[in-house]
Amino acid sequence: MCCDLKRRFLLLYATQNGQAKAIAEEIWQQAGCQGFEADMHCISEMDKYNLETEKDPVVIVISTTGTGDPPDTARKFVKKIQDTTLPPDHFAHLQYGLLGLGDSEYTFFCNGGKTVDRRLQELGAQHFYDTGLADDCVGLELVVDPWIDGLWLALREALLLQKEKEGMSSSVSAVPSSLPAAPHVVHEVNLSSEVQNLKLEDEGAGSSDVLLQKSVDINLVPSTRDTEPSLVYSVPPVSQSALNIPALPSENIEVQFQDTHGENPHLSSLISEGATFEVPITRAVQLTREDAIKTALLLELDIADTAFNYQPGDAFCVICPNNASEVEELLQILGLSEKGEYFVCVKVKQGTKKKGAARPQHIPERSTLRFILTWCLEIRAIPKKAFLRALVECTSDVGEKRRLQELCSRQGASDYTRFIRDCGVCLLDLLHAFPSCKPSLNLLIEHLPKLQPRYYSVSSSNLYQPGKLWFVFNIVEFPACPARPVSRRGVCTGWLAKLVAPLLHPHRVMLDAKGGRLSNQKISIFARPNNTFHLPADTSVPIIMVGPGTGISPFIGFLQHRQKLKEEHTDWEFGDTWVFFGCRHQDRDYLFKQLRSFLENGTLTHLKVCFSRDSSTAEEAPPKYVQDVIRLYAKDVARVLLKERGYFYVCGDKKGMADGVSDAVVDILGMEMEVDRLEAMKILATLREAKRYLQDVWS
Ligand code: FAD
Numbered sequence: 045m046c047c048d049l050k051r052r053f054l055l056l057y058a059t060q061n062g063q064a065k066a067i068a069e070e071i072w073q074q075a076g077c078q079g080f081e082a083d084m085h086c087i088s089e090m091d092k093y094n095l096e097t098e099k100d101p102v103v104i105v106i107s108t109t110g111t112g113d114p115p116d117t118a119r120k121f122v123k124k125i126q127d128t129t130l131p132p133d134h135f136a137h138l139q140y141g142l143l144g145l146g147d148s149e150y151t152f153f154c155n156g157g158k159t160v161d162r163r164l165q166e167l168g169a170q171h172f173y174d175t176g177l178a179d180d181c182v183g184l185e186l187v188v189d190p191w192i193d194g195l196w197l198a199l200r201e202a203l204l205l206q207k208e209k210e211g212m213s214s215s216v217s218a219v220p221s222s223l224p225a226a227p228h229v230v231h232e233v234n235l236s237s238e239v240q241n242l243k244l245e246d247e248g249a250g251s252s253d254v255l256l257q258k259s260v261d262i263n264l265v266p267s268t269r270d271t272e273p274s275l276v277y278s279v280p281p282v283s284q285s286a287l288n289i290p291a292l293p294s295e296n297i298e299v300q301f302q303d304t305h306g307e308n309p310h311l312s313s314l315i316s317e318g319a320t321f322e323v324p325i326t327r328a329v330q331l332t333r334e335d336a337i338k339t340a341l342l343l344e345l346d347i348a349d350t351a352f353n354y355q356p357g358d359a360f361c362v363i364c365p366n367n368a369s370e371v372e373e374l375l376q377i378l379g380l381s382e383k384g385e386y387f388v389c390v391k392v393k394q395g396t397k398k399k400g401a402a403r404p405q406h407i408p409e410r411s412t413l414r415f416i417l418t419w420c421l422e423i424r425a426i427p428k429k430a431f432l433r434a435l436v437e438c439t440s441d442v443g444e445k446r447r448l449q450e451l452c453s454r455q456g457a458s459d460y461t462r463f464i465r466d467c468g469v470c471l472l473d474l475l476h477a478f479p480s481c482k483p484s485l486n487l488l489i490e491h492l493p494k495l496q497p498r499y500y501s502v503s504s505s506n507l508y509q510p511g512k513l514w515f516v517f518n519i520v521e522f523p524a525c526p527a528r529p530v531s532r533r534g535v536c537t538g539w540l541a542k543l544v545a546p547l548l549h550p551h552r553v554m555l556d557a558k559g560g561r562l563s564n565q566k567i568s569i570f571a572r573p574n575n576t577f578h579l580p581a582d583t584s585v586p587i588i589m590v591g592p593g594t595g596i597s598p599f600i601g602f603l604q605h606r607q608k609l610k611e612e613h614t615d616w617e618f619g620d621t622w623v624f625f626g627c628r629h630q631d632r633d634y635l636f637k638q639l640r641s642f643l644e645n646g647t648l649t650h651l652k653v654c655f656s657r658d659s660s661t662a663e664e665a666p667p668k669y670v671q672d673v674i675r676l677y678a679k680d681v682a683r684v685l686l687k688e689r690g691y692f693y694v695c696g697d698k699k700g701m702a703d704g705v706s707d708a709v710v711d712i713l714g715m716e717m718e719v720d721r722l723e724a725m726k727i728l729a730t731l732r733e734a735k736r737y738l739q740d741v742w743s
Pocket of ligand 1: 517520533537
């Protein structure tokens with residue numbers, strides 16, 4: 045008992061969309077097998093733990109959101125530890141290990157974790173284990189899995205040290221310091237008759253969360269040495285390997301169908317972040333020509349009768365449903381077509397061992413099955429390995445079962461990346477590829493994440509057109525591929541495109557023209573104010589706006605706002621405004637030709653455009669990308685940033701563009717200031733800190 049107490053550690057998670065929580069739960073589950081007791085809490089539950097008095101090691105799993113912010117659930121915690129009056133030894137008693145989650149395609153990679161890590165260090169806390177930074181861009185599991193594997197030894201050593209410090213070395217002998225110290229608990233796995241063919245090897249030295257399984261009969265796998273590996277086929281060595289597969293996740297919830305009548309909850313109940321507004325779409329314009337590679341739409345919302353307010357540069361959220369036919373298909377595969385309108389009651393399973401097990405917050409207490417699949421679960425999510433592991437148990441075909449085991453095993457890690465993660469395979473794709481897999485509804489509710497609302501940048505000014513809100517988006521297209529026999533559209537953009545199809549205006553319609561066909565289509569939105577991506581308060585400072593493709597969207601709002609301010613305040617001073625815009629073809633996807641009218645009426649001082657796919661007959665090829673054009677105006681950019689205290693805004697696709705632009709700016713700063721690259725990068729970092737170099741980028 046005493047030993048159990050000494051093996052306790054505090055496990056905190058700060059999650060935005062459930063990833064950090066899921067990883068903390070994985071740690072919690074493995075901890076039990078390793079002989080530890082993880083005292084797990086959401087970091088926001090500050091009444092349930094106390095770092096000021098915490099003696100046991102602390103493990104923190106924290107994600108990053110927005111532009112390098114800690115998740116909303118960590119805001120209070122971060123504010124508390126950032127109190128500048130705290131002494132430098134405030135957390136001197138604390139030993140901790142931190143796992144940060146992020147996406148390296150964003151500028152401030154893992155910044156949520158880094159911020160907390162840095163501050164804990166400043167306050168004297170010690171690492172008992174190196175910080176892990178996992179990258180969603182290449183697969184969180186590449187860092188998360190080995191980090192968790194190494195955690196147990198580090199924890200044992202930390203606890204040993206703690207005991208020594210406490211002068212309790214007499215009891216230390218109970219805790220050997222080398223692996224495997226914890227009682228080796230092998231998970232009970234229900235092996236169905238088919239899997240009896242898979243030989244179980246008890247390799248005591250392995251970590252206790254895995255079973256080593258070996259395929260003794262290679263004919264179980266429908267592939268042969270000559271076949272190319274795919275989602276459903278494997279080849280040696282994977283097909284012949286003993287497999288380390290994750291422990292079977294416990295089932296913690298149960299669902300009951302109630303054949304009763306009633307109403308589904310209002311969509312506002314799905315959101316915890318504030319008020320939602322159901323607003324009509326009053327206009328839809330296709331900004332691109334039919335032959336453009338991507339289709340961009342502009343939608344106008346009527347927010348006049350609501351309390352919704354925004355500033356140019358803000359983003360807001362759209363609550364979107366899953367594709368109706370995919371929901372039907374799922375119902376059919378689950379054998380629940382008849383039960384779509386049945387009310388579902390989701391409860392924690394009696395006797396569940398999971399600590400703090402609760403009904404998933406994103407599932408309403410009472411709603412129909414169709415409502416849950418349509419509005420609550422991200423059915424397009426890429427299935428995690430734990431989900432694959434659970435699906436193994438619902439699969440009757442031996443070959444399919446083995447392949448699913450491979451895909452969630454350590455040996456099959458690169459197959460998982462190649463055939464699931466990189467292909468964006470979703471549950472439906474898996475169910476088609478593995479037709480004998482028949483998961484239960486509660487498994488789906490347990491493993492599918494919350495269907496997230498989608499962010500969009502406002503593309504208008506409430507001063508220029510009161511009561512209206514514009515936004516612009518590309519319809520996301522996923523072409524068919526071997527793992528996905530049908531092409532699909534993005535969840536939200538595909539839905540919006542279908543919704544507005546009847547009122548779509550061709551791109552020729554002038555955006556300044558009033559009116560448009562009225563529609564009775566409404567969507568639910570809520571605010572997501574951005575505190576920094578705004579026009580400078582001082583109108584006299586110059587601004588540079590870089591927005592290729594749909595990245596131009598917030599700058600239309602900036603320019604509308606500036607135009608109105610200029611009209612209303614003729615005595616004010618207004619700094620120069622620069623726009624760098626780029627697209628593929630001048631005549632196909634130049635989204636806002638209206639930029640010219642801002643130029644003509646003096647709102648915009650400099651408009652620089654480039655077209656990456658248009659051929660040119662000029663002797664010297666024109667620049668293709670915005671970053672190339674920016675380099676042509678190096679002296680102006682340097683002057684605006686360094687002499688005139690101007691602002692530099694970048695918006696749009698994070699892939700390539702944002703880094704290309706910041707590289708160009710670093711080169712310009714280096715050249716103009718005659719400093720080396722490192723020094724130039726420091727200057728850019730200072731500009732970012734001063735919020736004069738601002739980015740709003742998305743994938
Ligand atoms: P989803 O279904 O969510 O798919 C989009 C992404 O999911 C893909 O890019 C890919 O990474 C992944 N994915 C899903 N399925 C697959 C698959 N089968 N294969 C491969 N990858 C897959 N977008 C705009 O167009 N305009 C804006 O103004 C805008 N502003 C934004 C502001 C902010 C602050 C943020 C964070 C994002 C913004 N976005 C904007 C992006 C927007 O929120 C959505 O991500 C985008 O519209 C796609 O949503 P979707 O539901 O249609 O696509």
